[in-house]
Amino acid sequence: MSQPQPQPTVSAETPQAPPPAPAAPGPAAARAGAPAREVSIERLKAFYGQAEQLKGIDLAFEPNQVTAIIGPSGCGKSTMIRCINRMHEEIPGARAEGRVLLDGADVYGEGVDVVAVRRLIGMVFQRANPFPTMSIYDNVAAGLRLTGRRRDLDRKVEEALRGAGLWDEVSDRLSAPGIGLSGGQQQRLCIARSLAVEPEVLLMDEPCSALDPIATLKIEELIEDLKQRVTIVIVTHNMQQAARVADRTAFMLDGRLVEVGPTQDIFTNPRDTRTEEYVTGKFG
Amino acid sequence: MSATAGQMGPGPALRGDGRLRRRRLVNRLMEISASIAALVAVAVLAIVIISVASKGISSISIEFLTKNAPLFGQSGGGIANAIVGTLILVALATVMAVPVGILIGIYTSEFAGARLASLVRFVLDILNGVPTIVTGIFVFGLLVAGKAQSGWAGAFALAVIMLPIVARSAHEVLALVPKAMKESALALGVTRWKMVLRIVLPTAAGGIITGALLGVARVAGETAPLLFTSSIFANEVSTKPGGALASIPVKIFSLTEEPSPSAHSQAWGAALLLIFFILLLNVLARAIYARSSRRTTRAR
Amino acid sequence: MRRGLTDRIGDPTLRSLTTLASLAAVALLVLIVYKVFDQAGEAFSHFGLSFVWESEWNPVTKQFGAADFLYGTAVTTFAAILIAAPMSIAIALFLTELAPRQIRRPVGVLVELLAAIPSVVLGLWGIIVLSPVLLKTIEPALKSALGWIPLFSGEASPVGLLPAILILTIMAVPIISAVTREVFETVPGDLKEGALALGATRWEMVKMVVLPYSRTGIVGATILGLGRALGEAIAVTMVIGHTEHISANLFGPADTAASRIASEYLGATSSLQISSLAYLAAILLVLALVVNMIARLIVRRAHPKIPTTPGILR
Numbered sequence: 001m002s003q004p005q006p007q008p009t010v011s012a013e014t015p016q017a018p019p020p021a022p023a024a025p026g027p028a029a030a031r032a033g034a035p036a037r038e039v040s041i042e043r044l045k046a047f048y049g050q051a052e053q054l055k056g057i058d059l060a061f062e063p064n065q066v067t068a069i070i071g072p073s074g075c076g077k078s079t080m081i082r083c084i085n086r087m088h089e090e091i092p093g094a095r096a097e098g099r100v101l102l103d104g105a106d107v108y109g110e111g112v113d114v115v116a117v118r119r120l121i122g123m124v125f126q127r128a129n130p131f132p133t134m135s136i137y138d139n140v141a142a143g144l145r146l147t148g149r150r151r152d153l154d155r156k157v158e159e160a161l162r163g164a165g166l167w168d169e170v171s172d173r174l175s176a177p178g179i180g181l182s183g184g185q186q187q188r189l190c191i192a193r194s195l196a197v198e199p200e201v202l203l204m205d206e207p208c209s210a211l212d213p214i215a216t217l218k219i220e221e222l223i224e225d226l227k228q229r230v231t232i233v234i235v236t237h238n239m240q241q242a243a244r245v246a247d248r249t250a251f252m253l254d255g256r257l258v259e260v261g262p263t264q265d266i267f268t269n270p271r272d273t274r275t276e277e278y279v280t281g282k283f284g
Numbered sequence: 285m286s287a288t289a290g291q292m293g294p295g296p297a298l299r300g301d302g303r304l305r306r307r308r309l310v311n312r313l314m315e316i317s318a319s320i321a322a323l324v325a326v327a328v329l330a331i332v333i334i335s336v337a338s339k340g341i342s343s344i345s346i347e348f349l350t351k352n353a354p355l356f357g358q359s360g361g362g363i364a365n366a367i368v369g370t371l372i373l374v375a376l377a378t379v380m381a382v383p384v385g386i387l388i389g390i391y392t393s394e395f396a397g398a399r400l401a402s403l404v405r406f407v408l409d410i411l412n413g414v415p416t417i418v419t420g421i422f423v424f425g426l427l428v429a430g431k432a433q434s435g436w437a438g439a440f441a442l443a444v445i446m447l448p449i450v451a452r453s454a455h456e457v458l459a460l461v462p463k464a465m466k467e468s469a470l471a472l473g474v475t476r477w478k479m480v481l482r483i484v485l486p487t488a489a490g491g492i493i494t495g496a497l498l499g500v501a502r503v504a505g506e507t508a509p510l511l512f513t514s515s516i517f518a519n520e521v522s523t524k525p526g527g528a529l530a531s532i533p534v535k536i537f538s539l540t541e542e543p544s545p546s547a548h549s550q551a552w553g554a555a556l557l558l559i560f561f562i563l564l565l566n567v568l569a570r571a572i573y574a575r576s577s578r579r580t581t582r583a584r
Numbered sequence: 585m586r587r588g589l590t591d592r593i594g595d596p597t598l599r600s601l602t603t604l605a606s607l608a609a610v611a612l613l614v615l616i617v618y619k620v621f622d623q624a625g626e627a628f629s630h631f632g633l634s635f636v637w638e639s640e641w642n643p644v645t646k647q648f649g650a651a652d653f654l655y656g657t658a659v660t661t662f663a664a665i666l667i668a669a670p671m672s673i674a675i676a677l678f679l680t681e682l683a684p685r686q687i688r689r690p691v692g693v694l695v696e697l698l699a700a701i702p703s704v705v706l707g708l709w710g711i712i713v714l715s716p717v718l719l720k721t722i723e724p725a726l727k728s729a730l731g732w733i734p735l736f737s738g739e740a741s742p743v744g745l746l747p748a749i750l751i752l753t754i755m756a757v758p759i760i761s762a763v764t765r766e767v768f769e770t771v772p773g774d775l776k777e778g779a780l781a782l783g784a785t786r787w788e789m790v791k792m793v794v795l796p797y798s799r800t801g802i803v804g805a806t807i808l809g810l811g812r813a814l815g816e817a818i819a820v821t822m823v824i825g826h827t828e829h830i831s832a833n834l835f836g837p838a839d840t841a842a843s844r845i846a847s848e849y850l851g852a853t854s855s856l857q858i859s860s861l862a863y864l865a866a867i868l869l870v871l872a873l874v875v876n877m878i879a880r881l882i883v884r885r886a887h888p889k890i891p892t893t894p895g896i897l898r
Contacts, residue, residue: 307788308785310785311785311788318674318675318678319682321672322679324671325675325698325757325758325761326691326694328754329694329695332701332705335709336705336708336709339712384605384609387604388602388606391605396606404609406880409876409891410873411612412876413815413872413873413880414613414616414869414872415815415872416815417817417868418616418620418868421845421849421861421865422616424623424849425623425862426619444612448609455891456891475595476594476598477595477598477599478591478594480598504702505700505704507702507818508817508818508842511818511850512849516850533704533818536705540707540711555705555708555709558702559701559702559705563700566700570693
């Protein structure tokens with residue numbers, strides 16, 4: 001939608017530059033002591049059994065920015081974001097090496113509870129996956145109930161649904177099953193479900209690949225709003241989408257990071273010839 | 285890391301609070317409970333097998349396998365008539381049930397429409413749910429009442445129990461034969477029956493044999509259907525199914541009812557023999573299936 | 585192009601042979617029902633439906649009623665399922681979600697092998713190994729702890745309801761856990777991932793996604809196990825100790841319908857007694873048919889791909 005705002009160029013080689021101040025905080029973001037929500041990846045390798053899918057990645061995601069990950073299928077983009085909230089290790093035989101720092105703390109560090117990691121780093125999947133036996137309300141409340149935050153449940157559910165831009169469409173049928181919604185609505189319900197537990201980071205794994213253009217548009221608009229509250233990493237195979245929603249874009253190839261920078265630079269003035277070939281459609 | 289992370293470090297947040305520790309505890313308790321449940325099931329299997337082996341091994345001897353029970357009052361002897369009887373009964377039941385079962389499997393997977401196939405499978409499932417003691421009553425009324433017990437009646441009762449197992453297994457493995465394989469054969473102008481006999485059956489052979497072996501293993505240990513159909517047998521080896529044939533399960537059953545320790549130790553010996561062959565058949569069946577399913581890709 | 589004779593008759597022959605075989609299976613089921621009811625005819629015309637609730641069973645006076653045995657069947661079956669169902673669900677969860685991957689297969693095979701032990705061997709084990717243990721340790725312990733409940737207050741005895749219940753539990757567990765496990769395996773991975781990504785522990789994921797998704801399948805699997813326990817004759821008859829009297833005593837002797845048929849059919853002295861036993865068998869058959877139909881319809885509706893004949897290969 002809106003073109004990426006011009007940002008000071010931060011190259012991949014110097015990822016530790018101080019993060020810019022978050023954009024003017026929206027009402028939802030006005031949490032006391034909101035953390036910086038900065039994620040950075042250091043020397044990340046990921047394996048499926050013996051196969052090395054990620055071959056050492058260093059990448060920093062800036063707080064309250066949208067970073068798109070692009071690259072041909074099989075390049076490891078999904079694997080990479082699944083390493084950020086440690087979903088990668090749920091696959092039999094899969095493991096990861098290296099560090100993933102959330103505001104300076106390694107999510108793979110000793111004493112870290114993977115459940116706490118995933119509470120702080122939400123995820124939206126390629127296919128909308130609302131819990132089929134739960135109502136719309138219960139889907140959103142599911143995470144809150146886990147963490148025992150049952151006070152003001154109604155308000156928090158409403159807030160999350162509003163945050164996902166779904167409230168107006170479903171406020172009159174909260175007790176209807178979540179799977180009765182349209183595909184795009186289901187995906188926004190999943191976003192609401194993630195937002196309800198107030199994560200610091202939201203990972204989106206090709207969230208629109210199963211949606212029609214209108215539903216896609218809604219989600220893209222939503223992403224623009226959401227970055228006030230969370231840091232967003234979105235994997236997409238659609239370069240136009242990356243250009244529309246992302247402040248920064250990273251290009252991956254064959255398990256390695258080729259280049260990262262402001263979206264405009266990546267698409268109009270890439271430094272690496274492979275990036276140029278990819279974004280101009282010469283391969284992939 | 286950047287200075288902004290300093291004061292509000294997520295370290296504790298990543299470690300989780302007291303509540304998360306409680307949730308972890310519940311999770312752990314549930315994992316442990318589930319492990320205990322599985323452990324108990326495996327332990328029961330182990331205890332039964334160890335009991336049977338330790339109490340039965342001393343009875344196993346050449347005499348036990350080759351001689352019949354002695355006249356009353358004497359000890360020693362064996363269960364040769366029961367071993368021979370079981371072999372004949374199971375063989376006859378296999379001959380009756382396996383061909384019909386495979387034909388049914390071919391029908392439900394190749395010829396029948398979806399609704400009919402589903403109905404036949406449903407009937408087979410229901411047949412499988414008929415209590416075996418009722419099967420015994422049924423065959424008694426059909427073949428024994430007014431006449432006499434016979435090996436034929438016993439074998440037929442076993443076949444009734446075996447049929448749904450063989451047919452359902454056959455259906456499951458035949459349905460796994462890739463559709464593309466069948467279609468490409470048909471597209472070459474091969475007739476349907478040749479396609480079934482030359483391509484589908486050989487491809488699924490391992491699975492069909494496995495199903496038959498599982499059926500054999502199941503009926504070899506059945507007592508209830510033989511109780512009314514082939515249980516009043518002479519104390520000598522008989523190979524004529526026209527009269528009642530002895531069998532290991534019925535032998536165990538009647539030995540257990542006797543109040544003498546030597547009868548009980550014979551029962552344990554017979555139980556060991558029975559359980560050994562049944563477990564062997566099960567392991568064999570699984571091995572064959574594991575081998576054959578490596579060849580056909582399982583579309584699951 | 586001319587087709588040979590075998591080609592022309594091959595297709596119709598195979599088709600009709602297989603159709604015939606399938607018809608035979610259907611006919612067999614019908615014939616079973618007919619033959620069992622036919623044998624029960626004499627007792628039915630003699631006692632009518634009151635057979636079901638009359639409890640007098642006396643071959644000498646030729647007075648037969650099934651109530652005590654049906655009570656025994658109900659008590660043993662339900663008690664066995666009460667133990668077996670949660671245990672089987674736990675085992676299925678262990679095998680699909682909780683156990684380390686390397687041990688899932690071997691443990692699963694072992695649990696399935698439990699179903700391969702013949703009932704006569706379980707009965708032998710029950711009466712000679714299990715019963716003395718129950719008599720000496722379990723029953724006194726239960727009695728001293730729960731003796732204020734009538735169920736647990738009776739005299740300890742080597743034969744009776746308790747060993748029968750435990751043997752039936754052992755028989756039901758492999759069936760219920762096998763089907764439940766198949767049901768759990770149909771839960772879509774992306775739902776489980778959704779729960780985990782939300783910050784659920786594995787157990788919470790099971791509670792949130794796996795169990796609700798599998799509800800109907802679990803019910804069906806449990807009823808399937810119930811059907812198995814309901815009809816078991818041999819193992820029960822070896823450990824339950826035959827009596828004609830209803831008793832609330834869990835430790836004392838009792839009898840079930842299937843067990844009574846197994847123990848009395850051959851020694852029956854009158855045609856009315858034989859027919860009464862066939863009447864018991866008819867009741868058992870009807871119960872088994874109804875229970876199995878319900879179970880299989882439930883499992884089929886929820887999970888069309890899962891075959892509900894336990895013991896067949898998967």
